[in-house]
Amino acid sequence: MFSIFTQPAQSSVSETQPSPADEGRGGGAPLGYSTSTDSKMKPSFVSGLFSLACVGLAAAHGDLLNDGCRPIAKRSQELQKRQLLSSGTGEGQSVSVGGGASAARYSCDPSTCQLPKCHCADTNPPGGLNPKDVPQFIVFTADDAVQDYTIKSVNQFLAQRKNPNGCTPLMSYFVSLNYTNYAQVTELYVNGNDVADHTMTHQEQPATDAEIDGNLITLNALAGIPYKSIIGYRAPFLNYSRANLEHLARTGFTYDSSSTASVPVTDPNTDAFWPYTLDNGMANDCNTVDNICAGQPKLPGFWEIPMYAIFDERGAAGAHLMDPWLDAANASDVLSWMKNTFTAHYNGKRQPFGIYTHPIHLATGYPGLKDPVDQIKMLNDFLDWATTSAEMQNVWIVSNKQLLAWMQHPVPASQLNTLDAFKCQTPNVNQHICNGFTKNNDLLEHCISNTAGDPLNNSPFYTCYGCPVTTPSPQQPNPPQRNNDKTLRTRIPNNCDTPFWDPVAAKCLCSGSSCAFDDSTRPIGPNGDNLTSSGGQNTGSSSASSPSVSSDPYRTFSGAAGRMPSSTVLAWSASAVLAAAAGAVMLVV
Template sequence: MLPITILAFLLPALSLAQDGSISGPATSPEAAGYSCDASKCKLPNCNCASTSPPNGLSPSEVPQFIVYTADDAIQSYTIDSVNQFLAHRRNPNGCQPKMTYYTSLNYTNYTLVTDWYVAGNEIADHTMTHVGSPPNGEIDGNLIALNALAGIPFSAIIGFRAPYLNYTADTLRHLAAARFTYDSSTSASIPVTDPNTDAYWPYTLDNGLANDCLNIPGICKGEPQLPGFWEVPMYAFFDNRGVAGPHLMDPWLDEANGASTVNDSATLEYMKNTFTAHYNGNRQPIGLYTHPIHTSTTYPGVTVSNSTINMINAFLDWAQLQQNVWIVSTEQMLAWVQNPVPISQLDSFSPLKCSTPQVNQAICDGIPANELGLLSHCAFPDFPFYTCYGCPEVAPTPGNPNPPQDTSNGQQERFRVPANCSTPFWDPIQGQCICTSSSCQFQDNSRPIGPNSVNLTGGGTGGEFSSGTASPTASFVPFNGNGALSSLPSGIWPAIILGSIGAMSGWLTAQL
C-alpha cells in the first residue's frame, strides 16, 4: 500500500483539476445578444433572464437564498464535511437546511447516497466518471446507476452540473432531451452592483443562454433554444478588486485581493460584502459551491485549517442573523422561482418544509437505523461499496451502468425501487411498498414563521470567528454515528490511492 504521504501529495493536484475557478467576466451584453419578451414568457414554465425577482415581486418581499452544493463522490468523510456546516443549523421554519449533491460515481458508496436522499437532500447528476464536456453515456449512465444501486427515483434526479464546469451546447441539448429540469454549470461572473451584471435569477432557455457567452462556442445570441429547460447560474463572490477578483467554487482556497497567500479574515470580509450586495439589492441567490474533501477533517493525509472551518461557519452564522435568509438546495430555490410567493406566504410553501418518513420496520430503505445487517457489500477491487439493492456482477460503467445482479453464491436478487413507491417505503428484499397512502407517509416537522410565532432568522452556532487554530464553532455527529474511517470497508484506501493516481495522470495528460 502506498504511504499516506503520497496520498497527501496527490489530493491537492487532483483538486486543482476540479476547482471550477474563474478569472474574470464570462459574458458581456454584446456577446450575449439576449432578448426575451416577458409578456409571452410566463412562469412556471418560462422565465426571462433578469436581475429582477420573478413575477414582479419587490426585493423586500423576496427571501435571500444561500444555495449550498457539493460535487463529486459521496462517502462518509464527505458527508461529515458537509454536516459540520449544516447539521446544527435551522432555517426560519425550524427545518435543518438541505443541500444539493452533484454526484459522480467513482469512489461513491451507494448506500450513503440513499441515506442522504432519504434525509431530504437533493441528489443530482455529475457524470459517472467525472469527465468534462461529457459524452451522453456519462450523463445517462449516472442516472441509471443512481436509480438501480442507490434507489433514487428517475423523477427525483432533475439537475446536472458538468465536471470542471466544462460543457457544450450539445450537453445542454442532451439534458433537455433527457428531461432534466435544469443545468447549473454556468457562472455569474460580474458583481450585482455592476450595471452589466450577469447575476440573473434562474431562467429558461426558450431564448438561449445569457451567461458564459465569452467562453463557450455555440451558445448565446439566442442559442441553444430549449423551451422550458432551466439554467441556474453559479453566483460568484468578489473581493476588493471587484469584477477582477471573482471567486466561485471553494472560495476559501483562493488568495484574496491579489495576495500571495490565503487569508481567512480577508475571505470572510469579501464573502460578507458580496452577500450584502445581493441582500440589499435584488436578492439574487448566492451560493456556497463546495468540494467537501477540502474541508474534511477525517480524510487521511488532508490537513484542514480549523481557522478555515471556523470562518465558513462564522459566515453562515452571520448570514443567518439577517432576516429572511434561507439555506437551501438548488431544487428548493428553483421551486420557489417557478412559483414565487412573498415572504408572508412562505409558511405554506411546501418545498421549504421538512418532513420525516414514518417507518419503523427493519427494511433496507435509506434510514440507517432500519437497515442494519441488511446491506449488500459489493467487494470490487477498484472500489468496494454497499447498497440496499443487490450487488451487480461487475462494477457499473458508462457502457454498462446497470449490470445484472450477482447471484453466484446463491444470493437472492433484490427488487429495485419502482416508480410508484417512495424510496423510504420500499422493501427491496421483499419487493413490497409498505405505504401507499398519503396518511401514513410523512410527518411535517416545520414550525410557523413570522413575528407572532418565531423570528425570521435561522439558527446558527453562536460562535465567533478569529483567525488562528481555535476549534470549530460547531459540533456535529458524524453521519451514521461513526467516524469516517471506521465506516469504510477494508481495502478502500488502496483503491482510493490507485484511483487518485489514475485520475491525476489523466488530468496531467489532458493538460499537455
C-alpha cells in the first residue's frame, strides 16, 4: 500500500503505516500502486480544434499556461481554450448532448431511496420543498494548480462578497499538483473551502488509480488536510470512466463532479438533475461515456454532482460549460447567456447554477499576456446582478461540499443557518503553530533544491509539514522528508483537524467538540444587503500589484497581508530565473 507519515519521519518510508482507508476514509480497500489505464471513454465534451503551439514565456515561476508544454492557445485576444492536439478535444470547451433524461433508462424508487444516504436523480428539489422556498445555489469551482496567480484570480470574485447570512462565499478547488504551492492549499482549507482531488499530473486519458490516490496522499502529507476531509473529485478534461467512479466509491470519496447536464432546464428532456447518489446508476453523460446508465454503476451512497451548462441563443445546441467567457470575443454576449440561463434555473425548479473556472484564464499580471479586464468585469457584473436583484431572493454562492450538506438535509432558504456548513465559524487558535493561518507564515518551510536538475527547482513550494526530498509523483506520492536541519515535522493524523495540528510539536491542540470557533454568522437577510464585490475594486486592472521575478510570488488567500517570509524571496527569484533559462513554460488545465 502507499505509506504516509503519521509519526516523525525516519530516513525511509515504512510500508506498514496506515493507508487513507485505514485513516478514516472508509469505503473499502487500501490504496495501491495500480498503473493500469482505465478503458477509454467517449469524451463528454465536443472538440473544436485550433492550430496551437507551445508558448515561450519567461515566467516568474512555474508557468500555469503550458503544463508539460501541452499545445495551447494564447489567452489574450484569441480567447481560445487549451486543447490537446492528440485528441482534438478541449476541457469543457463545449458540450456534447448526453442524450438527456430519455437516454438514461434510469429507474429509482424514492420510497426506498431516501435522504440523507440515498437520493434519486430528479429535477425537483429534494425534501419535497416548494421551489419558491429553495435557495438558488451558485456553485463556484476552480480547477488545477493553486498558487499566487490562481488565488488572486479567485479572490477578485469572492473575497469581498457576502452570502445573505454575512459569511464570505466558499468554493470547491479541484487541485492538481504540478506547480501547486501546498501552503496555499492549507490556507484554502482552513478558510473553509472544499479542497478536492484533480489527480497529480492531469493526464488526458481517464486517470489511473495511482493518479487519484497519489493526489489524495500528497494533499494529506504536504497540505495537511485529513483524508476524511478530501471528499470530492473531478476528472482532468472531464474525461472519466466507469472504472474511475467505482474506484472513487471504493476509496471513500463522497462525490464526483465530472458529468455534464447538457439540456436546458426548460426542456422536458432536461438532464439537469439535482445531485443524486449512484444507488441506481448514472443518469448523465449516457451517450458519451461507455458502460454507464441503465442502472450502472450501482454505487450506494456515492454522489454525482452534475456540471450544469449555460446556453446561448441556440439552446441545447449552444451549450457552454467551463470558462464560458472564453467562448466569445464580446464579454457582453457571455453575460447575456449567463443571465438567461440563471433566470431559467431560478424561475424553474432552482437546480444549482454552476460557475466552473480555470482561474489562470482570469489571472492578472501574467507575463506576456494582456489582463482579461472585460471578462473579469463581466463575471463580477453577473455575480452582482444575481445576488442583489430585488426580484430574485435567496441566492447563495457555495461549494460542492455545502451543496451536499444541504442535499442531505434540505431546509428552506430561511433556515440555512441551522446547517453548520453554512455558518462562518473561524477556528479559535491562539498558539503560534504552523496551521495555514497567515499570522504563522514565519513557520513555513521553503522547499527548493540546491541540486541541478532536481524537479523541485522547477516548482518549489512552501509547506508546514516538512519538505520532501523530491517532487511527489504517482510512483512516490509521499517522499521521505528532507532532514537538512536534523528536525522532522509530523504529518497530520486523521483524528485532528488542520487548524489545531502542530506539526513541529507533533501535538493536536483539541479534537471534536473540545475545539473552539468564533462564529460571526448573522441572521439571514435579503439579497442585495452588502453582498457585492464593492464594484470596481475587483476588475483586475493591469495596474494592480502583480507577481514578478523580484517579488515573492506566493501570497495568501486573504490578500496581500501575511506574505511569505522575505528571507525566501531571493531563493525563489533565483529558481525562477533558472526555470526561465531552461525555457520551461507550463500550463495546468
